[in-house]
Amino acid sequence: MAKMIKLVSGDGAEFEVEEEVAFQSKIIKDIVADADDVIPLPTVSSKVLIQVIEYCRKHAAVNSFPLSPSSSAAAAASSSSSISYSKPVSDPALRAWDNEFVKLNNSSLFDIVIAANYLDIEELVDLVLETVADRIKGKQAQEIRRQFNIENDFTPEEEEALRRENSWAFQNN
């Protein structure tokens, strides 16, 4: 008998989820420890909450099974990046699911970034931040501006000053 937690989105819709699914969010885990099982989330819209719950459901099912030796070896082998702080998701099927999950436009992705950050769901935060970073990597400034609608608010003088101050960044280019 799984204990159910009720999440109420910003627009008043209610979602009942199993405890282990909801507890992937550290914030929800803390609230439930103190208070009732109904948790209003006024800053999260229904659309985003549905997606977040879907992610948590998928990952709760995986986390309930202990890591087998082969999958932990795969995890060690795949973590080649020294920059990444996150634990890589070991199951390739789950990783494929994650990649499908984040095939969203920028604004939807940012919604999830904010919600996951607020709810403090470590794996989801890492996943979406990594996805946004991938959209930035390897691009020239103009491309990044176009993709994310960023206005250049530097005057030419300011830009020149920045280049001089930060010569460390421009050495290899």
Next chain:
Amino acid sequence: MIYLGLVVNKDSGRSLYLKSYISSSWLLFPRRVYIARIETKMSARDSQEAESPSPVCSNYLGSAEESIPAGVKFVRSTSTLGRKRVVLSKSADFSPHCGSSSSPKKLCRRSTMERSNHLEALPLDVLVKILCKVDHSDLSQLLLLSKTLSQATSIAKEMHFAFATPISNRVSKEDADGHEEEAPNAPIRHRVTRSRLSALSLSSITAVLFPSRVDQ
């Protein structure tokens, strides 16, 4: 706790306070469940027929603990979350405006205040976390994008890139071209030195320290 105090001390006006609580909680959480629960407790307390076998016992304090709807407790616990929510609500408020717009290229409502679902509208700590995941070579591009991103990039540099080794992507690319693999300013080697020792002569002084597991 304040709620408990009101209920316990003002015995005669107990129903009054409970009712006023109900009306305020109705505003916060328009759900009948809470009211039904309070009514059940009240009727049990008044020794009328109990509508459901609630766990309320004679110890009103103890029962009130579990029966307090999320409203009161949640208000208290959000005091710890309060700061977090205030910061995020600034940027989260913008998201409903953009709503269902799919393309990030829509330039509607692009004043500096309302950059809905915009990279720069993200809280600074989130932005820095994102930038920590890009490569060293991207930093130069990011610095010149805009003031917000430039600031975030500087922070990311101080917090992270100053301590991380740049990852070279060149090994995977252009393997056919010999030039790319070598260091750009390396001295030219006219004569490649060879080892004077041969494996055969070494066998008398070498020993296997770690037997290979492949054989097992």
